[in-house]
Amino acid sequence: MKAIYALYVRPDSAQRAVNALRSSGFKESDIAIVSSEPLEEYEFGQRDRETWMPVIAVFGGAIGLTTAYLLTSLTQMSWPLNTGGMPIVSLYANMVPLFELTMLGAVLATVATLVVTARLGRRGIEIYDKEVSDGKILIGIRNPPDEAIGDLEQAFGKAGVGVVKKIP
Amino acid sequence: MNPGTDKKLIEDLLHPLLHTSAKFYLAVAFFGSIVLVGFATWAYQVVNGIGVAGINSPVFWGFYLVNFVFWIGISHAGTLISAILRLCNATWRQPVTRCAEAITAFALMIGGMFPLIHLGRVWLFFWLIPYPSERALWPNFRSPLVWDFFAISTYLLASLLFLALPMIPDFALIRDKTTGLRSKIYGMLSMGWQGTPKQWHRLENAMHIMAIAILPIAISVHTVVSFDFSMAVVPGWHSTIFGPYFVTGAIFSGIAALIIAMAIIRRLLHLEEYLKPLHFQNLGKLMGTMSLLWMYFVFNERLTVWYGNESHEQGVFGAVQRGEYSPFFWTMVVLNFVIPIVILGIRRLRTITGTVVASIGIVIGMWLERFLIVVPSLSYKQLPYSWGTYTPEWPELTIMASTFAAIALLFILFAKFIPVISIWEVRVGTHPEMKAAETVAEGEAAGELV
Numbered sequence: 001m002k003a004i005y006a007l008y009v010r011p012d013s014a015q016r017a018v019n020a021l022r023s024s025g026f027k028e029s030d031i032a033i034v035s036s037e038p039l040e041e042y043e044f045g046q047r048d049r050e051t052w053m054p055v056i057a058v059f060g061g062a063i064g065l066t067t068a069y070l071l072t073s074l075t076q077m078s079w080p081l082n083t084g085g086m087p088i089v090s091l092y093a094n095m096v097p098l099f100e101l102t103m104l105g106a107v108l109a110t111v112a113t114l115v116v117t118a119r120l121g122r123r124g125i126e127i128y129d130k131e132v133s134d135g136k137i138l139i140g141i142r143n144p145p146d147e148a149i150g151d152l153e154q155a156f157g158k159a160g161v162g163v164v165k166k167i168p
Numbered sequence: 169m170n171p172g173t174d175k176k177l178i179e180d181l182l183h184p185l186l187h188t189s190a191k192f193y194l195a196v197a198f199f200g201s202i203v204l205v206g207f208a209t210w211a212y213q214v215v216n217g218i219g220v221a222g223i224n225s226p227v228f229w230g231f232y233l234v235n236f237v238f239w240i241g242i243s244h245a246g247t248l249i250s251a252i253l254r255l256c257n258a259t260w261r262q263p264v265t266r267c268a269e270a271i272t273a274f275a276l277m278i279g280g281m282f283p284l285i286h287l288g289r290v291w292l293f294f295w296l297i298p299y300p301s302e303r304a305l306w307p308n309f310r311s312p313l314v315w316d317f318f319a320i321s322t323y324l325l326a327s328l329l330f331l332a333l334p335m336i337p338d339f340a341l342i343r344d345k346t347t348g349l350r351s352k353i354y355g356m357l358s359m360g361w362q363g364t365p366k367q368w369h370r371l372e373n374a375m376h377i378m379a380i381a382i383l384p385i386a387i388s389v390h391t392v393v394s395f396d397f398s399m400a401v402v403p404g405w406h407s408t409i410f411g412p413y414f415v416t417g418a419i420f421s422g423i424a425a426l427i428i429a430m431a432i433i434r435r436l437l438h439l440e441e442y443l444k445p446l447h448f449q450n451l452g453k454l455m456g457t458m459s460l461l462w463m464y465f466v467f468n469e470r471l472t473v474w475y476g477n478e479s480h481e482q483g484v485f486g487a488v489q490r491g492e493y494s495p496f497f498w499t500m501v502v503l504n505f506v507i508p509i510v511i512l513g514i515r516r517l518r519t520i521t522g523t524v525v526a527s528i529g530i531v532i533g534m535w536l537e538r539f540l541i542v543v544p545s546l547s548y549k550q551l552p553y554s555w556g557t558y559t560p561e562w563p564e565l566t567i568m569a570s571t572f573a574a575i576a577l578l579f580i581l582f583a584k585f586i587p588v589i590s591i592w593e594v595r596v597g598t599h600p601e602m603k604a605a606e607t608v609a610e611g612e613a614a615g616e617l618v
Contacts, residue, residue: 037363048369057381096315101318107325113374114370117370119360119367134174
């Protein structure tokens with residue numbers, strides 16, 4: 001991937017760089033932002049906030065509950081055992097497996113949604129520089145047009161003290 | 169974050185991972201050999217039969233079940249506290265949560281071993297797992313022991329995920345800070361994490377949802393453990409308050425274990441700058457509250473039994489309050505209530521040393537409480553002709569000692585390969601508004617309500 005990016009120490013500078021890129025006409029999807037910590041206090045850190053994760057977790061819980069109900073009731077009916085005079089399918093006594101599998105379903109659905117939507121397990125999804133681990137914030141443009149490189153370098157420089165790098 | 173501070177933070181927290189001293193090998197050898205002795209003793213018991221343990225008729229549940237309840241209780245330290253603090257957005261939680269979550273995972277692994285150790289024929293343990301046998305016969309889902317399987321395995325899996333997810337950004341940091349094989353391994357563990365806003369939002373969403381889910385799971389686990397007792401019509405067990413009583417005791421002992429672990433890693437890994445007196449004071453206040461709540465349940469439980477004056481209950485009650493088990497009972501009350509209330513109630517005593525002293529007493533006191541729940545009730549059941557006694561044998565004592573060594577060993581290995589304090593969460597704690605909230609918290613701790 002061809003790219004140009006700048007590394008900033010201060011989030012204010014990173015925000016200014018993002019603003020400058022937007023006013024230069026770059027689309028939100030062209031701008032790469034990478035940081036070593038969540039920066040929700042800044043507007044650029046608010047990007048991609050919307051998620052269906054809570055709904056998917058509830059759906060996962062419903063699948064867990066249904067599975068648990070079928071597991072307990074069908075197996076109890078297939079080999080009826082009288083236990084202490086309880087009904088063969090006893091909802092009170094089945095409540096614990098029902099509850100635990102409901103919660104397990106919700107937890108597993110949440111983790112699966114995280115892995116898929118955060119694109120974990122895939123390499124090189126975004127421009128990256130090891131200096132991000134030192135606390136620097138990477139702001140960049142993927143596949144910039146050659147004629148825009150000069151303007152981009154200027155925009156990055158105006159935003160604040162930062163190191164501008166290119167991926168050929 | 170200030171670049172200088174950030175560099176120091178990374179150096180301090182990655183130091184145990186990147187530098188190995190002789191002390192590490194000595195500690196691993198010491199605790200590892202005790203754990204090996206424990207496994208050898210278990211093997212001896214498997215070969216010679218469960219009769220080598222002290223359990224007998226009528227006391228079929230002895231130290232193994234006492235330790236099962238004790239370790240499951242200790243496991244409530246972490247995930248529950250961490251989840252509550254996350255949901256409350258407590259600003260001082262950042263350095264505490266990972267340590268707390270690790271205790272949960274390790275204590276659950278150890279606690280979950282005891283039902284297996286207690287089995288005479290451990291090779292048949294899979295009969296607890298819900299699968300159809302060749303005659304399509306499934307486990308009885310109405311049995312509290314099968315409930316245990318569901319509750320503990322759900323809690324263990326959820327706790328491991330709750331511990332592992334916030335490690336991903338730290339694994340990415342270690343990947344970038346190391347070279348060679350180490351960098352490759354941490355690279356795989358980081359699952360390609362980069363730190364885009366989308367990844368941060370999804371991680372925080374996931375942690376929030378899991379914190380909400382894990383609270384009722386944690387409460388259900390110890391309630392289900394209490395059901396192992398309260399569902400049986402045995403004097404001293406068949407009580408409606410056993411669920412909340414067990415949960416309270418579990419959180420109480422869990423906080424104590426967390427304070428001890430934090431104090432040890434603070435000293436050994438030189439993390440004084442991150443694990444501050446404020447953390448011990450706040451956890452100490454929480455522990456003091458739990459001490460009061462615990463005493464409230466003990467009083468309720470005892471008064472009801474004494475007032476009811478039913479003959480079959482009085483055998484157990486007399487043995488615990490005035491008879492052969494009374495030294496254990498009164499020691500438990502002193503360790504779990506008298507000493508903690510004095511230490512944690514007086515601001516000057518609520519220091520790191522003070523909270524650690526109170527915590528050591530509480531861990532011992534809570535073990536005694538588990539012993540007093542399990543053994544006297546089985547010794548004094550309804551019919552006096554079946555009364556008996558119990559003395560643990562060396563295999564039970566050895567295996568119990570090895571579990572304490574096991575948690576120490578697991579923690580040492582954990583601290584060697586994973587930062588015991590979440591680096592990215594500490595970074596978040598330095599953001600201006602977080603810093604302001606922490607200053608307020610420190611101010612409150614300095615001139616607080618006593």
